[in-house]
Amino acid sequence: MLFRRRKPVTISERLRAFLWPRKGFRRGPRYIALRVLRLASTPHSIAVGVAAGVASSFTPFFGLHIVIAVALAFVFSGNLVAAAITTALANPVTIPMILTASYELGIALLGLESAHAASSADVMRMVEHLDLSALWGPVFKPMLIGSLPLAAVGALISYIAAYHAARIFQKRRPARAKDFGPSP
Template structure:
């Protein structure tokens, strides 16, 4: 195999790798960012796709984030792959924080006061065990209201940052290609000039 280890990893190495990867925890995020920057769509299309993915990641529709992001990206003429990739904002590490934030913001927007402070664990317990009719008023309504505000803010920020990043990345790439083409065009002229001497 081309990429196989020379020395087989033992169980202790695999355990350490599981809890603390050799390449670090930021590697997947850097990979996604580079993958999005290298998409061959216009800066608007990529930014609109990322904005759609960011918005859908804040909704409580867990399991339907990608479908919602693709639909929104299609309506905004955004890049569908960028939308799907951006939904990874909602991952097992961030979903409890996003859910709790949308719930609290929604409660504040709707003027609802809970009798007790709700934690992320209690919120997910309610989502799992209550019927839809019991769930709407105390949980889903505030979460959807909060998701509307926080998701829109995240989408606007994601659009602006992504559009700027894609524009500057493509400009740098274009300048590099022109520089290489200029050097490649200049080198045959120099070699012909050398032969004539």
């Protein structure tokens, strides 16, 4: 083989790389941020796209985050690529926290008593029997209601941060390009 390793990777090395990546945990988010900032668009358009992606990440509609983000960005004239990229906020690490926060906030906003809230065993039983209509009241409705304020706050914060970051990045970009340009 042309690109085969001389010495195969051991199981312990694979496990270590899975638990602690060789390049660190900051590399992925930094790459996503630079990818968004390098888009050829106005700072407002980029910020609207980022806000749409973040807002859709707070919804409980898994599998539809990109579709929702792109639709929101299209309606509000945001950058569609920025919207699609920033839906990566909802990932296997953050989804349990987002769902818990939206559920608890939904319970508080709806004023439900803890007796009306479903226990985790009840939820698992309903999911196993595909009783989705029974899940609407105790689970989906509070989660949807709770996700709306979280999405609005997340979109507002991410819009402000992305707008300023894109404006600063685009202002500094010509100076950096001049520094690395062709030498005379």
